[in-house]
Amino acid sequence: MDYWRKPLDAEEINVSQGEVHIIEDRCKGCGYCIEFCPKDILAFSIRFNKKGYHPPEVVGTEKCVNCHYCEIICPEFAIYSVEISTAKEG
Amino acid sequence: MKPAVLTGEHYMTGDEACAEGALAAGCLFFGGYPITPATEIAEHMSERLPGVGGTFIQMEDEIAAIASVLGAAWAGQKSMTATSGPGFSLMMENIGLAACTETPCVVVNVQRAGPSTGLPTMGAQGDMMQVRWGSHGDYEIIALAPCSAQEIFYQTITAFNLSERYRTPVFVMTDEIIGHMSEKVIIPPADQIKTEWRPKPQGRKDRFLLYKPGPNGVAPMPAAGEGYNVHVTGLTHDEKGYPVMSVEAQHQMMTRIKRKILGNLDDIIMTESHQLEDAEIVLVSYGISARTCLAATQQARGMGLKVGFLRLITIWPFAEAQIQALAQRVKGFVTVEINLGQIHLEVMRSAMGKVPCHLVGHHGGTIISPDQVLAKIKEAFPCP
Amino acid sequence: MSLTALAKNGAVPDHPLEDLIRSDRIPHIWCPGCGIGTAFAACLSAMKASGIDLQTICMVSGIGCSGRAAGYVKLDSFHTTHGRAIPFATGLKLGNPKLNVVVFSGDGDLFAIGGNHFIHAARRNIDLTVICLNNLNYGMTGGQVAATTPFLARTTTTPAGNPEAPFNLPLLAWAAGATYVARWTILHTRELTECIQKAMKKSGFSFVEVLGPCPVNYGRRNKEKSLQTLKLYQEQTIIRNNADPTDLEVDFSKKVVLGEFVDKERSTCIENYDKTCRLM
Incomplete structure (x- = not known):
C-alpha cells in the first residue's frame, strides 16, 4: 500500500520501529496481514503449521513501523507487533 | 413502604399469595408477560418489587421473560416468572437452558385448560407431563403442586429454597381455580421463614470449576461480576463450563444433572x-x-x-x-x-x-x- | 535481537489481548478468513481501552458462529439460546445494574429469531452494547438465507437468488430508539474499536453493526473470496457520519455507508424505572 502523498514534515517525524511476532500454530492462512500491511513486510512462508496452513513470515524486519494493523486485522490472535526498544528492555 | 414479608392474617387470592411467598423468599426479580390466569402474580409483583429493592419487568413475550429470569439469576438474584399454558410452551427452550446450565429460578404455571389457547379463564391440570418433559433432551426438574392459597404461599418459598439448594429450575404448578380463589393466608414473622441461598464458591478464583459438584452433588455458583470469569453455555460442557463435543462429556454432564436430583429424593419429595x-x-x-x-x-x-x-x-x-x-x-x-x-x-x-x-x-x-x-x-x- | 533469541530469554511478550482470551480454547472454530475473529478482537481491544473495570464486563451471545464469541472471552460470559441473548442480557443488567453488558452475536440470531427482542431492548433503552457481526447469511448451518442477505444473493436456501429484501439494521435500530448506532467493516478495525469503546461507555442501548466476510458459506456461492470481500469493503464503502438512516442499505453495487449514525441522550430503562416506580 503506497501513500498518496508525502507529508511535508516527513523527514522530521521519528517513525517508530516495530518487531512482528507470529504465533504460527494459531494462523489459518487468511492472508489479511500480508495483504494489508502498509509496508509490505509480510509474506506466506513455505512452512506448514500444525493445522496445515502456511503462516506468514516477516520478509522486511527493519521496515516495520509498529502500526499494529496486522495485529488488529488478524482474526486469530496470531500476529502482533511490539516497539523494538520496548522489546529490548523486556 | 411495605416490608418484603407481610406478616399477618390476610384474605387473598392464590396468585397474590404466590407473589407474597416469592417476596418472603427473597425474590428480587420478576420477568413476566401477561397471561390469564397468571397475570395477577405479575401485577402484584410489579407493585411490590420496587418497594423492596427489586425489579419487575414486563418483557415482550414469554421467551424473553424466562430468558431475563435466567440473566437475573446469574446476576446473583433470586428470580422468577409466572405464566400459563401457551406461555409455558414458549418458555420451554430456556427452561432447558436453565436445566443445562444449572441455573436456579422459579417458574409458576397457573394451569388452564388446553391444548392451545384452550379455556383461558378455566382451570385444569394438563401441564403435568409438559413440566417434566417439555424441553428437549433428558433432564431433571422439581415441580410442586400446592392446593390452597396458604399452601401456594409456603410452596413458593420452598420452590425458591429447592432451586437455590439444587441449582435447578423449580416449578410451582397451580391452576386457575386456586390461583383465582380468595382464602385466608397467614404470613408468619420474617424470622420464622427459612430462606436459602445457592452455595457460594470458596478458594482460588482462577482454579474455580463452575460445575464441580459439592457433597450433595451441587456445584457452588458465583454471580457475574464476582471475578470468577465463568463461562456458561447450553452446549454440553465439562466441569469448567467449557463446551466439549464428546460422548464422555455428555455422559458426565447428564449424570451430574440427574444425580443431584435423583440422589436427594428424600429431601425433595414431599407427600401427605x-x-x-x-x-x-x-x-x-x-x-x-x-x-x-x-x-x-x-x-x-x-x-x-x-x-x-x-x-x-x-x-x-x-x-x-x-x-x-x-x-x-x-x-x-x-x-x-x-x-x-x-x-x-x-x-x-x-x-x-x-x-x-x-x-x-x-x-x-x-x-x-x-x-x-x-x-x-x-x-x-x-x-x- | 532475533525472535529466537528473545524466545530463549523468555522475553517474547504475550499477544496484547492474551489476558482477555481463553487461550486454552484457541484456535477458535471460525473458518479461515471469517470476519468474526477480527470483530471479536476489536471488541476485546475496546474493552481494554475503555478503562472500565474488566471484572464488571460480561459478554452474552446467542447461537451461531458469532454466538461462540462468549466462549473465547476470559470474562463472565454467557452463551445462551438462539435469539435470546438480548433478553438474557436484560435480566443480567437489571439484576445487577453495575455490570457492563456486551451482547455479541450474529445477524441471524439478533435480527431474525431475535428481532423482536432487539427492537424492544432499544425501545426501553436498556443499557446494553449490542455488537452484530453481519456476514449476510446463516454461516453455522452451512449458509442459508438470512434477514440480512442482499436481494438476489445465492445461499443454500435461495439457490436461484434471494427473492426477499434485507433489513437495513442501523435504520431499524434508529427507528426503535437506540441511543448509539454505528456501522463499520472488519477492515475499518480502528474506527470499529473506537466506536465499540464509545458504545460501551454510553449509557443506553448502543448498537454497532460490523460487516465481516463469511468466505466459506456466503462468499463461495456469490463468487467472493475473502480478500475480494475485503477489497469491496475498501473500495465500495464511504464514511459518512450522521448519514440519513434510510440511506444505509448494504448493497455493494452502490456505495455502502459506514460511520457513526446516532449518538443521542435518552434516559435509560433503569433510570426511568427508578424515577417512576421506586417513589411509591
Missing part, C-alpha cells in the same frame, strides 16, 4: 398421607383435585369404605417409592386429576402391575366432584 394406615383403596392426587379427594375420602369412610388418600406435594421427581410400598398392601389406586391421565400413568408405572390403577380424569374447565370419585371407587372396587 390421609388415613393410609388401614386403607385398601388409595386415592392419589395433587393441587385443587386434592381437595376433591379429601372430601371423597371422608365421605367414603362415612360409608365404611377403607379409602385413604396420598397427596402429592412434590410431583417431580415422582414419589415412586411411596406408591411402590403401598402397592404391596392395598387393593388398588385411583388417581384424580383434571386431565385425561398424566400422573395416573406414573402411578401405574410405579405400581408395576401389582394392583389395578384407575383414573378419575376430566377434560378441563372445572373441578372434579367428590361424587365422581366415589362413583369410580364403587365401580372399580365393588363391595363383595
